[in-house]
Amino acid sequence: VSTPLTVWCDARFEQSVRDHIREKAAPHQIVWVHPAPQTSGSFNNAQAVQPGADKSPVPVDMSEADVAFGQPNPQAVSEAAQKKRLRLVHITSAGYTRYDTDEFKQAVQGASIAFCNSSHVYDEPCAQHALAFMLALARELPAALDTQRGNRDWPSAKRRNASYLLNGQSVVMLGYGAIGVRLTELLAPFGMQIVAVRRNPTGSEGVETVTESQLARVLQQADHVMNLLPEADATRGFMTAERFAQMKAGARFYNIGRGATVDQPALREALLSGHVASAYLDVTDPEPLPADHFLWTTPNCYITPHTAGGHWGEQLRLADHFLRNLHALASNKPLVDQVF
Amino acid sequence: VSTPLTVWCDARFEQSVRDHIREKAAPHQIVWVHPAPQTSGSFNNAQAVQPGADKSPVPVDMSEADVAFGQPNPQAVSEAAQKKRLRLVHITSAGYTRYDTDEFKQAVQGASIAFCNSSHVYDEPCAQHALAFMLALARELPAALDTQRGNRDWPSAKRRNASYLLNGQSVVMLGYGAIGVRLTELLAPFGMQIVAVRRNPTGSEGVETVTESQLARVLQQADHVMNLLPEADATRGFMTAERFAQMKAGARFYNIGRGATVDQPALREALLSGHVASAYLDVTDPEPLPADHFLWTTPNCYITPHTAGGHWGEQLRLADHFLRNLHALASNKPLVDQVF
Numbered sequence: 001v002s003t004p005l006t007v008w009c010d011a012r013f014e015q016s017v018r019d020h021i022r023e024k025a026a027p028h029q030i031v032w033v034h035p036a037p038q039t040s041g042s043f044n045n046a047q048a049v050q051p052g053a054d055k056s057p058v059p060v061d062m063s064e065a066d067v068a069f070g071q072p073n074p075q076a077v078s079e080a081a082q083k084k085r086l087r088l089v090h091i092t093s094a095g096y097t098r099y100d101t102d103e104f105k106q107a108v109q110g111a112s113i114a115f116c117n118s119s120h121v122y123d124e125p126c127a128q129h130a131l132a133f134m135l136a137l138a139r140e141l142p143a144a145l146d147t148q149r150g151n152r153d154w155p156s157a158k159r160r161n162a163s164y165l166l167n168g169q170s171v172v173m174l175g176y177g178a179i180g181v182r183l184t185e186l187l188a189p190f191g192m193q194i195v196a197v198r199r200n201p202t203g204s205e206g207v208e209t210v211t212e213s214q215l216a217r218v219l220q221q222a223d224h225v226m227n228l229l230p231e232a233d234a235t236r237g238f239m240t241a242e243r244f245a246q247m248k249a250g251a252r253f254y255n256i257g258r259g260a261t262v263d264q265p266a267l268r269e270a271l272l273s274g275h276v277a278s279a280y281l282d283v284t285d286p287e288p289l290p291a292d293h294f295l296w297t298t299p300n301c302y303i304t305p306h307t308a309g310g311h312w313g314e315q316l317r318l319a320d321h322f323l324r325n326l327h328a329l330a331s332n333k334p335l336v337d338q339v340f
Numbered sequence: 341v342s343t344p345l346t347v348w349c350d351a352r353f354e355q356s357v358r359d360h361i362r363e364k365a366a367p368h369q370i371v372w373v374h375p376a377p378q379t380s381g382s383f384n385n386a387q388a389v390q391p392g393a394d395k396s397p398v399p400v401d402m403s404e405a406d407v408a409f410g411q412p413n414p415q416a417v418s419e420a421a422q423k424k425r426l427r428l429v430h431i432t433s434a435g436y437t438r439y440d441t442d443e444f445k446q447a448v449q450g451a452s453i454a455f456c457n458s459s460h461v462y463d464e465p466c467a468q469h470a471l472a473f474m475l476a477l478a479r480e481l482p483a484a485l486d487t488q489r490g491n492r493d494w495p496s497a498k499r500r501n502a503s504y505l506l507n508g509q510s511v512v513m514l515g516y517g518a519i520g521v522r523l524t525e526l527l528a529p530f531g532m533q534i535v536a537v538r539r540n541p542t543g544s545e546g547v548e549t550v551t552e553s554q555l556a557r558v559l560q561q562a563d564h565v566m567n568l569l570p571e572a573d574a575t576r577g578f579m580t581a582e583r584f585a586q587m588k589a590g591a592r593f594y595n596i597g598r599g600a601t602v603d604q605p606a607l608r609e610a611l612l613s614g615h616v617a618s619a620y621l622d623v624t625d626p627e628p629l630p631a632d633h634f635l636w637t638t639p640n641c642y643i644t645p646h647t648a649g650g651h652w653g654e655q656l657r658l659a660d661h662f663l664r665n666l667h668a669l670a671s672n673k674p675l676v677d678q679v680f
Contacts, residue, residue, distance in 0.1 A: 044497055124505055128530075132479040135472035144644040145485050152636050154628030157384055160650020165464055185529045190468075288494030296492050304484040310500020 003330050004028045008065035010072060011092050012037050012047065017315040024323050028330065031060040033070070043315055045118075046093040047071060062086065067329065069322050074099050078107035086113050088329050092318050094119040094126075094178070094309065095258065096339060097231045105340055114329075116337045121321045122309035123178035126256055129308035130179065130226060131186050133254045133280035134171075138164050142302050166190045172197060172218050174238065175228040175257060176205060178337075183226070195222070199234070219246040224254070231258035241266035250277045256308050259285030268298045282308040343670050344368045348405035350412060351432050352377050352387065357655040364663050368670065371400040373410070383655055385458075386433040387411060402426065407669065409662050414439050418447035426453050428669050432658050434459040434466075434518070434649065435598065436679060437571045445680055454669075456677045461661045462649040463518035466596050469648035470519065470566060471526050473594045473620035474511075478504050482642050506530045511564040512537060514578065515597060516545060518677075519568050535562070539574070559586040564594070571598035581606035590617045596648050599625030608638045622648040 007025065010033040022030055037043075062068050062076055063083035069090045077099075080086050089108065091099070096117050108115050136142060140159045147153060169192055173180045176196035184194055184207055194207045195218045201209040210218055219225065225247060229235040239253075239262040247253070253276050255262060264285065270276040278300035284293070287306055295301055311317075325335050347365065350373040362370055377383075402408050402416055403423035409430045417439075420426050429448060431439070436457050448455050476482060480499045487493060507530055513520045516536035524534055524547055534547045535558045541549040550558055559565065565587060569575040579593075579602040587593070593616050595602060604625065610616040618640035624633075627646055635641055651657075665675050 043501070124507065125503065128475060128505065129479050129503075132472070132475035132481060135468060136476050136481055139469050139472040139644070140647060141472060141476055141481065141642075141644065142485055144647070145482055145642060146489070147645070148636055148643055149486070149489060152629070152631035154645045156628070156645040156647060156650075159645060159647040160654065161383070161652070163465065163469075163647055163650045164652040165468065167464065189525045189528060288496070289492075291492035296488055302481075302485060303488055304479070304481065305487070305494045305496040305499060307480060307484070307496060307499040307503055310496075310503045312501070312504040314500065 005066040005087075005326065005330055006031060006060070006064065007067040007069055007326065008033065008060055008062045008072070009068075010034060010070035011045075011315075011318070012043060013315050013319065014043070017319055020316065021319045021323065024320075025326060028067075028326060031065065033060075045071075045309070045314065045318060046095065067326060069326075074101070074104045077113075078104060081107045081111035081113055084111055086111065088114045088116065088325065088335070090116045090118075090322050090325055092118055092322075094122040095230055097258070099339075100230075100232055109340060114335055115339050116325055116335055117339050118318055118321055119178040119337050121314070121317045123182045125311040125314075126179040126308045127182035127186055129282060129304070130183050130228075130254060130256050133256075133282075133302075134166065134224060134226075134252070136302075137252055137278050137280060138166055166192055168192070169223040170195065170221055171224040171226055172222040173226045173228055174261075175230065175235075176207075176209065177228065177230075179228050179256065180226075181205075183228075215243070216246045219243060220248055222248060222251055224252050227253070227255040227257045227261060229257040229261040231260045235261045237261065237263055239263060239267065241269065244270040244276060247276060249275055252277055253279040255279070255281045255283050257283060259283040259287060264295060268294055268301070271298050271300050278302070280304075282306055345406040345427075345666065345670055346371060346400070346404065347407040347409055347666065348373065348400055348402045348412070349408075350374060350410035351385075351655075351658070352383060353655050353659065354383070357659055360656065361659045361663065364659075365666060368407075368666060371405065373400075385411075385649070385654065385658060386435065407666060409666075414441070414444045417453075418444060421447045421451035421453055424451055426451065428454045428456065428665065428675070430456045430458075430662050430665055432458055432662075434462040435570055437598070439679075440570075440572055449680065454675055455679050456665055456675055457679050458658055458661055459518040459677050461654070461657045463522045465651045465654075466519040466568075466648045467522035467526055469622060469644070470523050470568075470594060470596050473596075473622075473642075474506065474564060474566075474592070476642075477592055477618050477620060478506055506532055508532070509563040510535065510561055511566055512558050512562040513566045513568055514601075515568040515570065515575075516547075516549065517568065517570075519596065520566075521545075523566070523568075555583070556586045559583060560588055562588060562591055564592050567593070567595040567597045567601060569597040569601040571600045575601045577601065577603055579603060579607070581609065584610040584616060587616060589615055592617055593619040595619070595621045595623050597623060599623040599627060604635060608634055608641070611638050611640050618642070620644075622646055 004027040007030045015036040063080035067088045094117055140163050171192055172195045174197050176198050196205055196207050196209040244266050280302045282304045328335050344367040347370045355376040403420035407428045410432055434457055480503050510533040512535045514537050516538050536545050536547050536549040584606050620642045622644045668675050
């Protein structure tokens with residue numbers, strides 16, 4: 001790698017974050033594809049920039065850069081890869097569904113391009129969101145807010161009896177990447193029984209880990225089923241009606257992964273019957289979830305609008321995470337969060 | 341202490357819990373003041389039995405028992421104490437405001453009666469409730485539920501930008517008993533800065549501990565103010581308008597202690613001005629909070645109906661906690677949760 005490097009970036013960071021990146025990236029050069037937004041609060045880390053969707057002149061072709069940072073179009077990356085200059089593609093999200101194709105992998109691996117995501121930016125907020133879901137249900141917070149917005153009575157005994165301690169209860173995590181690892185750390189003081197379900201257990205998870213062949217057994221035993229699955233061919237529709245039926249009666253279901261990994265009508269049925277006591281979902285299919293979608297009004301189903309990864313300072317944390325990899329690349333050191 | 345002991349108990353435990361206590365208390369004898377309730381779900385651990393309020397015949401006078409367990413009337417305890425038989429009063433709550441008088445203390449201490457509460461039954465659910473409050477606000481869960489019950493739009497970017505990580509933030513705990521100690525353990529993985537405010541620091545708190553003389557300084561620095569104060573002469577109205585004004589702009593306030601320790605109109609003003617960003621209260625003054633009380637509709641003020649200590653198995657855990665002290669008393673071993 002010859003330095004200084006040229007970085008193509010299509011992330012719509014605020015000006016202060018751009019200034020930070022420019023300063024900390026030196027001697028490497030950042031080329032911004034888009035002007036800085038005039039309003040704050042509109043940042044969307046996973047916003048895909050469609051070819052032709054942005055009318056501003058593109059000042060540099062990706063093929064003339066050493067590094068692409070943001071949400072580059074997979075087809076554009078594949079084409080730029082042929083010019084053999086690009087060394088690193090670093091995306092501003094943890095999810096990488098649209099890059100997870102054989103065609104894309106062959107293009108970047110054939111050109112020796114490293115592909116990294118931002119999973120260690122989002123593990124912390126996502127794990128805190130997951131624990132917030134678990135504790136909110138355990139402490140009956142949504143029911144209390146419904147009462148506050150409703151008749152404002154004081155059903156203290158009823159709510160106390162419906163509340164429960166997490167201690168000694170069991171949680172099954174579907175998928176066990178950075179979020180699952182961090183959630184396990186946050187849950188340590190609660191003394192829960194944790195089981196991870198992975199395609200390829202490494203033996204170094206630090207918690208009991210099983211493959212899908214053991215799924216029915218572990219679903220039957222779990223008080224909490226935490227879905228952390230990304231969207232991929234192998235995970236689409238993973239939580240079927242049959243698997244909801246395998247869950248322990250009265251258990252809780254959460255989704256911090258992707259909406260398409262769940263058979264949503266089956267989840268609704270499981271909630272209507274009471275077999276699944278409640279669900280807290282950060283992701284749905286589709287998103288935004290239309291106002292007339294059945295999930296909004298399914299009893300004991302609570303929804304946050306894909307906010308699990310969000311947090312004050314998100315742009316700065318994305319920037320610093322990228323800068324670490326930029327400097328690692330320049331000095332031939334190992335990259336973090338390399339997916340392939 | 342001569343055994344077997346006779347235990348006077350006015351707790352309205354379910355029959356299954358009574359059976360458990362009878363079995364595990366042997367050879368000691370339990371005398372139930374009230375018949376077992378016919379319906380479950382109505383248990384109230386702190387229900388004070390007013391003299392004459394219960395029409396059932398009292399089968400034993402407290403003065404003829406060695407132990408009183410439940411929520412005995414303080415005046416009745418003081419009178420029974422004169423007969424010099426009572427050795428232990430063990431109450432089914434963590435709060436003990438109505439026993440916290442000089443007159444009561446003199447009566448029981450003068451008769452060498454130990455007074456114990458159930459704080460180690462309630463530290464765990466209360467600490468989990470406190471963390472649920474902190475995470476619910478950090479992850480914007482109440483706002484999301486309001487949207488779900490409202491126009492069902494999908495303000496993802498807005499909510500993400502309003503969410504925040506607890507890591508590195510600071511929390512001041514007002515009062516630092518069993519709940520604060522346990523909350524500190526639950527918060528350990530978050531790497532927060534924790535400061536405890538106590539009347540009499542022991543030096544063994546394991547966190548930075550200050551007295552009230554440092555309150556203004558620590559309030560100014562805290563992102564989170566967690567009120568865990570019991571109600572007593574020294575704590576009534578503790579959170580004044582001045583102290584809310586001393587809080588850092590945009591900080592959060594929580595109350596898991598007692599409602600009377602807060603100047604509620606001052607809290608409302610602090611929330612209306614935005615100086616306090618939000619509040620999550622489990623306790624209010626009065627309780628139940630009347631449906632037309634201003635706190636219900638104060639912006640960014642969320643309320644649970646005094647449920648922080650509640651949990652499945654509460655009666656059984658109260659029973660086991662008492663049984664440990666009963667057997668400790670019989671064998672002259674140290675009591676747990678002895679208040680005085």
